[in-house]
Each structure stands twice: as structure tokens, then as C-alpha cells.
Amino acid sequence: MKNYLRAHLQEHKVYQSARQEFVGSDREMILLDANENPYDWPYHRYPDPLQGKLKKCISKWKKVGVDQIYLGNGSDEIINQLLLAFCEPGEESILICPPTFGMYNVSADLYQVSCEKVPLTKNFQLDIAGIEEALHPKMKLCFIPTPNNPTANRFSQADLKHLASIFPGILVIDEAYAEFDPSDSAINWYSNFSNVVILQTFSKAQGMAGARLGMAFGPPPIIAGLLKVKAPYNINQLTLEAAQDQIETQQHRVRSMVNEMTQERNKMMTALNQLDYVLQVFPSDANFFLIRVDDSSLRYQQLIEKGIVVRNADKNMNCENCLRISVGIPKENELLIEAMNAMALIKK
Ligand SMILES: Cc1ncc(COP(=O)(O)O)c(C=O)c1O
Known part of the structure; x- marks a missing residue:
């Protein structure tokens, strides 16, 4: 060997x-x-x-x-x-x-x-x-x-x-x-x-x-x-x-949290896919997902102002204007969707 x-x-x-x-x-x-x-x-x-x-x-x-x-x-x-x-x-x-x-x-x-x-x-x-x-x-x-x-x-x-x-x-x-x-x-x-x-x-x-x-x-x-x-x-x-x-x-509890995170992720991906400034939602097999937006620095900053931290993935190869978003608990995910819906109205 x-x-x-x-x-x-x-x-x-x-x-x-x-x-x-x-x-x-x-x-x-x-x-x-x-x-x-x-x-x-x-x-x-x-x-x-x-x-x-x-x-x-x-x-x-x-x-x-x-x-x-x-x-x-x-x-x-x-x-x-x-x-x-x-x-x-x-x-x-x-x-x-x-x-x-x-x-x-x-x-x-x-x-x-x-x-x-x-x-x-x-x-x-x-x-x-x-x-x-x-x-x-x-x-x-x-x-x-x-x-x-x-x-x-x-x-x-x-x-x-x-x-x-x-x-x-x-x-x-x-x-x-x-x-x-x-x-x-x-x-x-x-x-x-x-x-x-x-x-x-x-x-x-x-x-x-x-x-x-x-x-x-x-x-x-x-x-x-x-x-x-x-x-x-x-x-x-x-x-x-x-x-x-x-x-x-705790493994039964982990399995149920994983199921819930997966459902929440799918709900978030569907909701964000409706927004005109979200250009692409990439498929996910995990508790986070990648989206491409019109201007990731602007959208990142707008989220920060609303008290929400996501990851600006723009510097990664072939990820221009991408944000990486982790799945939170249902209430946090709702707030993210609400915030991003409101952002759609802001003209660049
Ligand atoms: C692919 C991958 N490997 C390893 C890690 C780091 O894991 P740990 O917290 O066990 O150091 C991460 C964390 O983001 C990850 O995404």
C-alpha cells in the first residue's frame, strides 16, 4: 500500500x-x-x-x-x-x-x-x-x-x-x-x-x-x-x-430539525424566486442556498440595515453578485422573506 x-x-x-x-x-x-x-x-x-x-x-x-x-x-x-x-x-x-x-x-x-x-x-x-x-x-x-x-x-x-x-x-x-x-x-x-x-x-x-x-x-x-x-x-x-x-x-431530534430545515429552505427558495431582482436560485441539498441578485453588495447592505446577516459570496469564482443564505428558524426565515420583498420596491 x-x-x-x-x-x-x-x-x-x-x-x-x-x-x-x-x-x-x-x-x-x-x-x-x-x-x-x-x-x-x-x-x-x-x-x-x-x-x-x-x-x-x-x-x-x-x-x-x-x-x-x-x-x-x-x-x-x-x-x-x-x-x-x-x-x-x-x-x-x-x-x-x-x-x-x-x-x-x-x-x-x-x-x-x-x-x-x-x-x-x-x-x-x-x-x-x-x-x-x-x-x-x-x-x-x-x-x-x-x-x-x-x-x-x-x-x-x-x-x-x-x-x-x-x-x-x-x-x-x-x-x-x-x-x-x-x-x-x-x-x-x-x-x-x-x-x-x-x-x-x-x-x-x-x-x-x-x-x-x-x-x-x-x-x-x-x-x-x-x-x-x-x-x-x-x-x-x-x-x-x-x-x-x-x-x-438526540438523533431523532436532529432528524426532525433536518426535515424542518429542508422544508423551510424550499419555502424560502420558492419565495425569493418570485422577486424581480433575484436572477437565479441555485438548487440546494443543504441548510443554505445560493442566489444571484442584481447587485449583491447593495442587497447585502440593505439586509444589514434590516438587521439580517447573510453571506456575500460575490468574491467566489463564478459567483458574481451571489448571496449565500442559511436557513434560520421559521420566524427568522419569514422576516428574511418579508425584508427581501420590501427591498424589491427599492429602485437602484
Ligand atoms: C464544507 C465545509 N467543511 C468544513 C466546515 C467547517 O466545519 P467545522 O465547524 O467542523 O470546522 C464548513 C463550515 O462552513 C464547511 O462548509
């Missing part, structure tokens, strides 16, 4: 945290190893560096092996860790397909790894022929979010499998919005490939953006590579506990 890890990390000795040797042991131990405050005080102990309990719980939930799971402080951190573990600065590169999630390029810049781009087609699909032409052996990571951010559409599983089969490095399929169609997930087939990593997060449909927890699923050698660059206690105890509770007790 191909070894994707950067050469100097192959022999790299991971920092062994004090608690690592004893986690999972059934014996009650007297813990005098980590210079903590010994008194009974909330969170006075370091969290489990291996995140064993939560990983077991995720393993049952997602039906993947514990050795195929890596947890990060949000997917954002995992994107950084992927760059750090697998890309040689100044030598190797990543591939992205703009318009896409901004963090991939930012992380590549941060780690001095070049970021190559093959834009999506005009209707925001993957340009597979263009990608094939651009491929070279120094491309180490390819990041594809599906549903895509900011365009909100999904890419076909057939295209993603094809991409996995031709990409020389690791294909990272970022499923931050997976809950909006769990059946259409690479989690069902990624284990047929030795170079596919999936990212999912607790920040979106799970409703836990403030807890900062991202998950990566991938082949054990790639997960082992990520573990080499992990900070010893990267996930805090509050988050470990909250996430386990969320998985064990």
Missing part, C-alpha cells in the same frame, strides 16, 4: 501524554503523573487523549472501525492536520475545485503548500476531464465538499469514485452537510479505496458548532498518519461528553 505520510514523519516519535498508558485500564489508579490539581473539582483531570469512549460510540453509530476514526477540534483543524501530515511544503500540492470552501486554500497557504485549482463547470459540477488533465504525481490531497459550499449542490457518487480511482494522492470528501441525505454518503463505499478520507462535523445539522468537533473516517494507515500530528489532548472533556450524549440521545 502507498505510504502518503511525509518522509520526516515516518520515524517521528509521537509525544506520549502522561495519561495515555493508563486509559482504558479497569484498575482505579492514584494519578500523580500529570501535575493536575488533585482536589475534586470539575474538569480537574486531562481528557482521554485517545478519545476511546467517544470513538467507540461513533464506531457503532457510523459503522466504521475505531482505527478508522480521527477526531479534531472542528473539521477546520482536521484540514490543517491533513496538510501537516501529508504535504511537503514547497514541493507538493493540493487540488481544489472553486467555488469551494475557503479553508482548504487558507490551510495550504499556512503550510506553504501550493494550491492548484480546476474550477467547477458553469452549472457547478466537477470538471472530471479538466481534473484528469491537471493531475500529476506531486498532488497529495484533493478536497471536495459535497454538498458543496458555497453552491449547496451535491456531486455524483460516480464522479467521486472515479476521482478516487485516478487521483495520485488522498481524496478528501468533506461531508459537512451529510445529514441532509445520509443515504448519499461516501461512508458506504470509502473502504473500497486506500486513498479516501471523509470529513463530517458536529457543527452543522448536529447543532454543536460551539463545541468544535470534527470527524475524519479513513483507512487505518492514513488515520495513523493523522495521529502522528495530533496535539495530545486536542478534544476537551466537555465536548467528549456532549458529543456522546448527542449521539446516544
Whole structure:
């Protein structure tokens, strides 16, 4: 099997945290190893560096092996860790397909790894022929979010499998919005490939953006590579506990919120499509959608004046005059529709 890890990390000795040797042991131990405050005080102990309990719980939930799971402080951190573990600065590169999630390029810049781009087609699909032409052996990571951010559409599983089969490095399929169609997930087939990593997060449909927890699923050698660059206690105890509770007790509630967000999204898209200054409403498979308006800076500013913040996506490739709008609770969505209806009357 191909070894994707950067050469100097192959022999790299991971920092062994004090608690690592004893986690999972059934014996009650007297813990005098980590210079903590010994008194009974909330969170006075370091969290489990291996995140064993939560990983077991995720393993049952997602039906993947514990050795195929890596947890990060949000997917954002995992994107950084992927760059750090697998890309040689100044030598190797990543591939992205703009318009896409901004963090991939930012992380590549941060780690001095070049970021190559093959834009999506005009209707925001993957340009597979263009990608094939651009491929070279120094491309180490390819990041594809599906549903895509900011365009909100999904890419076909057939295209993603094809991409996995031709990409020389690791294909990272970022499923931050997976809950909006769990059946259409690479989690069902990624284990047929030795170079596919999936990212999912607790920040979106799970409703836990403030807890900062991202998950990566991938082949054990790639997960082992990520573990080499992990900070010893990267996930805090509050988050470990909250996430386990969320998985064990709240998934029915998440499903009903996802259903409601989907209905609300469709209602918003239909309403905004009626407005004369909304030139295009792009299809969405997530809890946000993209629209093209006559003048996105003007409409953005008008919404701000009405106390509503959306995202001006104008600077993204092929998104001129586009706004990205997240679905709120029904009352907020009503207020957005009302505000945008009133704006239709304003002459430029
Ligand atoms: C495609 C995609 N990936 C990752 C993230 C970041 O997720 P997290 O909050 O887990 O860092 C976002 C957030 O907007 C996103 O849209």
C-alpha cells in the first residue's frame, strides 16, 4: 500500500501524554503523573487523549472501525492536520475545485503548500476531464465538499469514485452537510479505496458548532498518519461528553430539525424566486442556498440595515453578485422573506 505520510514523519516519535498508558485500564489508579490539581473539582483531570469512549460510540453509530476514526477540534483543524501530515511544503500540492470552501486554500497557504485549482463547470459540477488533465504525481490531497459550499449542490457518487480511482494522492470528501441525505454518503463505499478520507462535523445539522468537533473516517494507515500530528489532548472533556450524549440521545431530534430545515429552505427558495431582482436560485441539498441578485453588495447592505446577516459570496469564482443564505428558524426565515420583498420596491 502507498505510504502518503511525509518522509520526516515516518520515524517521528509521537509525544506520549502522561495519561495515555493508563486509559482504558479497569484498575482505579492514584494519578500523580500529570501535575493536575488533585482536589475534586470539575474538569480537574486531562481528557482521554485517545478519545476511546467517544470513538467507540461513533464506531457503532457510523459503522466504521475505531482505527478508522480521527477526531479534531472542528473539521477546520482536521484540514490543517491533513496538510501537516501529508504535504511537503514547497514541493507538493493540493487540488481544489472553486467555488469551494475557503479553508482548504487558507490551510495550504499556512503550510506553504501550493494550491492548484480546476474550477467547477458553469452549472457547478466537477470538471472530471479538466481534473484528469491537471493531475500529476506531486498532488497529495484533493478536497471536495459535497454538498458543496458555497453552491449547496451535491456531486455524483460516480464522479467521486472515479476521482478516487485516478487521483495520485488522498481524496478528501468533506461531508459537512451529510445529514441532509445520509443515504448519499461516501461512508458506504470509502473502504473500497486506500486513498479516501471523509470529513463530517458536529457543527452543522448536529447543532454543536460551539463545541468544535470534527470527524475524519479513513483507512487505518492514513488515520495513523493523522495521529502522528495530533496535539495530545486536542478534544476537551466537555465536548467528549456532549458529543456522546448527542449521539446516544438526540438523533431523532436532529432528524426532525433536518426535515424542518429542508422544508423551510424550499419555502424560502420558492419565495425569493418570485422577486424581480433575484436572477437565479441555485438548487440546494443543504441548510443554505445560493442566489444571484442584481447587485449583491447593495442587497447585502440593505439586509444589514434590516438587521439580517447573510453571506456575500460575490468574491467566489463564478459567483458574481451571489448571496449565500442559511436557513434560520421559521420566524427568522419569514422576516428574511418579508425584508427581501420590501427591498424589491427599492429602485437602484
Ligand atoms: C464544507 C465545509 N467543511 C468544513 C466546515 C467547517 O466545519 P467545522 O465547524 O467542523 O470546522 C464548513 C463550515 O462552513 C464547511 O462548509
